Amino acid sequence: MPKNSSIKCSVQQCRFNDNSEEYCTLDMIKVGTHETNPTVVECTDCQSFKVK
Numbered sequence: 628m629p630k631n632s633s634i635k636c637s638v639q640q641c642r643f644n645d646n647s648e649e650y651c652t653l654d655m656i657k658v659g660t661h662e663t664n665p666t667v668v669e670c671t672d673c674q675s676f677k678v679k
């Protein structure tokens with residue numbers, strides 16, 4: 628699939644990652660949190676992730 632140049636991503640274990648250039652190939656993604664009160668970047672998650 629072609630890369631989506633609006634979504635940069637370095638998660639190479641995801642099946643939607645364009646590994647060569649580190650972009651997502653989905654048209655859109657959903658971002659969420661696993662925390663009740665997120666305060667730092669580590670609190671956020673790509674909820675469109677699927678392992679290869």
Ligand code: SF4
Nearest residue numbers: 636641643644651673
């Ligand atoms: S679905 Fe999420 S984790 Fe997977 S490549 Fe796209 S942005 Fe990265």
